[in-house]
């Protein structure tokens with residue numbers, strides 16, 4: 001019989017210790033999808049192509065997309081951003097941003113003898129068309145969105161006599177309509193999905209015959225980025241969203257992270273804005289970026305975190321995105337004409 005050796009009962013000293021948060025390897029949970037959506041990609045390329053095609057300057061009404069870095073980069077290439085089409089000297093080109101404009105802005109450009117390129121995201125145009133259609137059918141349209149946001153101003157301008165803005169569930173009490181059986185809701189494309197449904201539920205309590213739009217107005221990119229952030233938030237102690245302070249979809253991502261229970265979530269334009277104190281006691285950092293953010297800015301944050309011990313990067317993927325949009329029709333027409341000239345030469 002061989003010698004039996006008794007396995008000693010684990011003592012508190014010899015029992016494998018559960019690693020404390022400080023011992024666990026530091027990591028970054030990187031969201032996918034994140035960053036540029038199809039509408040932003042198209043708008044930025046449209047400005048670049050217009051600069052190549054027509055030469056500088058190309059005037060752009062409002063920020064082409066809500067991102068500081070993108071705007072500064074395009075300015076360096078010769079884009080001039082203006083608040084109103086009326087500021088553009090006659091005979092020039094003005095481009096309209098991805099957020100869309102009211103018909104009165106097209107009219108202003110015509111009066112100012114400006115050539116226009118409309119880089120409105122096709123998913124915003126879809127909401128404009130819904131507004132026009134319901135206004136023609138004499139519906140009262142309740143547009144859920146944030147007061148003062150460019151997209152809301154543009155959509156409201158399609159049917160100002162029929163649209164009223166509802167800025168969250170707390171606004172519902174003051175909504176009055178002409179005929180409660182002819183009411184429809186539409187929404188800004190970049191809202192929080194959950195909050196919007198709260199507002200819709202409150203509106204339905206007040207107007208049981210409220211009609212819903214034929215398809216979601218909150219766009220695929222906004223929804224996908226919020227889903228990914230929720231997934232990260234459950235596993236991270238800190239979430240960083242790269243995006244500008246005037247970017248609606250980026251702000252919503254920070255809100256969604258907080259609502260999903262992450263202890264801390266911040267919005268930064270650049271890595272240099274991250275405060276080292278945010279990392280105290282943090283093992284897992286969730287990282288994502290808004291729909292108007294080029295990935296170079298996320299890469300800078302990854303480098304910043306790697307220098308502080310967060311070198312392991314795990315991709316947290318919740319969806320694949322393949323949507324692309326063709327360039328604005330005015331540009332396609334001119335680029336085709338130029339290609340035809342080159343073929344002749």
Ligand code: SF4
Pocket residue numbers: 037038039040098121122123124189190219220221222249291
């Ligand atoms: S966030 Fe959505 S609606 Fe806005 S530009 Fe991107 S795809 Fe279009």
